[in-house]
Amino acid sequence: MTSDTRIAPIALPDTRARRVIESLLDGSGVALNGTSPWDIQVHHPDFFSRVLHQGTLGLGESYMEGWWECERIDEMTHRLLRHGLGEHAHTPSERLMYKLQAGFFNLQSKARAYIVGEAHYDLGNDLFERMLDPTMCYSCGYWKDAETLHEAQVAKLDLAARKLGIEPGMKVLDIGCGWGSFAEHAARHYGAHVTGITISREQAELARKRCEGLPVEIILEDYRDLEGRFDRIVSIGMFEHVGHRNYRTYFDTVDRLLADDGLFVLHTIGSNNSEISADPWIHKYIFPNGILPSIKHIAQATEGRLLMEDWQNFGADYDRTLMAWQDNFDAHWHEIADNYNEKTRRMFRYYLGACAGAFRARDIQLWQVVFSKGRPGRYDSPR
Incomplete structure (x- = not known):
C-alpha cells in the first residue's frame, strides 16, 4: 500500500455538490468514505464540485493529484457503469467540444x-x-x-x-x-x-x-x-x-x-x-x-x-489482461520510480483500473x- 492510501479521508462537507454526487452514487454500491475496497476515500473538500463540473476529466485529474483514493478502481468503475453512470460521465460542454472538434477537424x-x-x-x-x-x-x-x-x-x-x-x-x-x-x-x-x-x-x-x-x-x-x-x-x-x-x-x-x-x-x-x-x-x-x-x-x-x-x-478477456498489467506495474514500479513522478504512477493505475472496470461492465x-x-x-x- 502506498503512503497516500493511508491518509484518513476528510469529514465530508455538507454542500450541494456533495449531495448531488451522493444521489448519483445511490444504488451503485459505491460509497463515499465507506469501508469497501471500491469505495471512494475523499481527501480534498473541492473533490465534489470539481467532479460535478468537469465530469470524468475532473475525476481522473483529481485522482492523479491525490484528492481521492480507491483501493479497487476497477470494481468502482464496474459498479458505476453497471449503475448507468456512464451516461452522466461527460458534461454537456465536454460533449459539445469534442463534437465540434471531430466535426470540423480531422483529429487523426x-x-x-x-x-x-x-x-x-x-x-x-x-x-x-x-x-x-x-x-x-x-x-x-x-x-x-x-x-x-x-x-x-x-x-x-x-x-x-x-x-x-x-x-x-x-x-x-x-x-x-x-x-x-x-x-x-x-x-x-x-x-x-x-x-x-x-x-x-x-x-x-x-x-x-x-x-x-x-x-x-x-x-x-x-x-x-x-x-x-x-x-x-x-x-x-x-x-x-x-x-x-x-x-x-x-x-x-x-x-x-x-x-x-x-x-x-x-x-x-x-x-x-x-x-x-x-x-x-x-x-x-x-x-x-x-x-x-x-x-x-x-x-x-x-x-x-x-x-x-x-x-x-x-x-471480457481485456478485463483480465488489464488487471495482469496492473499487477506487473505495481510489482515493478520501484525499479523505475526514479525515472518518473508520482503523478505518472497514479495516471497509469487509474487508466488500467478504469479500463478493466469498463470491460468488466x-x-x-x-x-x-x-x-x-x-x-x-x-x-x-x-x-
Whole structure:
C-alpha cells in the first residue's frame, strides 16, 4: 500500500455538490468514505464540485493529484457503469467540444498521426517492459486456455496467425506493429516475411532489436503512405487511432495492398454505439485523438470494399489482461520510480483500473474481424 492510501479521508462537507454526487452514487454500491475496497476515500473538500463540473476529466485529474483514493478502481468503475453512470460521465460542454472538434477537424490526419506515439508509446520502454509480458503485446490477450498473461498473449498472436492461414514465405503486413510482437511471432513460428509499421520511434527501435536476424522490416510510417502487395495483413490494437473520418481511407488502403486471395485480420476495441465521442481524460492523458469504432462504423466503411468472413468478440478477456498489467506495474514500479513522478504512477493505475472496470461492465468490446476480397470457398475461423 502506498503512503497516500493511508491518509484518513476528510469529514465530508455538507454542500450541494456533495449531495448531488451522493444521489448519483445511490444504488451503485459505491460509497463515499465507506469501508469497501471500491469505495471512494475523499481527501480534498473541492473533490465534489470539481467532479460535478468537469465530469470524468475532473475525476481522473483529481485522482492523479491525490484528492481521492480507491483501493479497487476497477470494481468502482464496474459498479458505476453497471449503475448507468456512464451516461452522466461527460458534461454537456465536454460533449459539445469534442463534437465540434471531430466535426470540423480531422483529429487523426496524417499531420497529427504521430501525436499519440509521442505522447504515450514513446513515454518510455522501461515502463512498458515492466508492465507488459515478454511478448511486449500492448493489446488484449486471449485467455480461453491460458493461465498466465504470457500464455494469453502468445495465444492471441497465434490465433491471429491461424486466422490468417500464414504459410512459409508469405509477405505479411502488420499495420501498427507496436514493439514487434506479431511480426516476431509470424516470422519465427510461421516463416513469414513481415513488414511492420508504427508511428512511435521508441517502438520501432525496440521492435528492430527484438526481430534482429528474422525476415522482418520495421518502418516508421503512416499507413496511408504504404505501397506494395501483401498476401496477408494484420492490424492489432491500431484501428482505435484511425478516426471516423479516415475509416474509408484505411480500408481503401487495405484493399489496395491486399492480394486478391489474401486475408486481413482487424483486432480492435469496439464501442457499443455509433456516437462519435471520447472520454476526455483518456483523450487528454492516454490516447490523444483516439476514438472507438462501432459495428456500424466498420460495416459501412468496408461495404463494397472487403468481405467480412468472421467476427469474434472476446472483450471480457481485456478485463483480465488489464488487471495482469496492473499487477506487473505495481510489482515493478520501484525499479523505475526514479525515472518518473508520482503523478505518472497514479495516471497509469487509474487508466488500467478504469479500463478493466469498463470491460468488466461490458461497456466496451474487443473484436477480431477477418476480411477477404471475396476469395472462393468457405472460410472456417479458428477459435
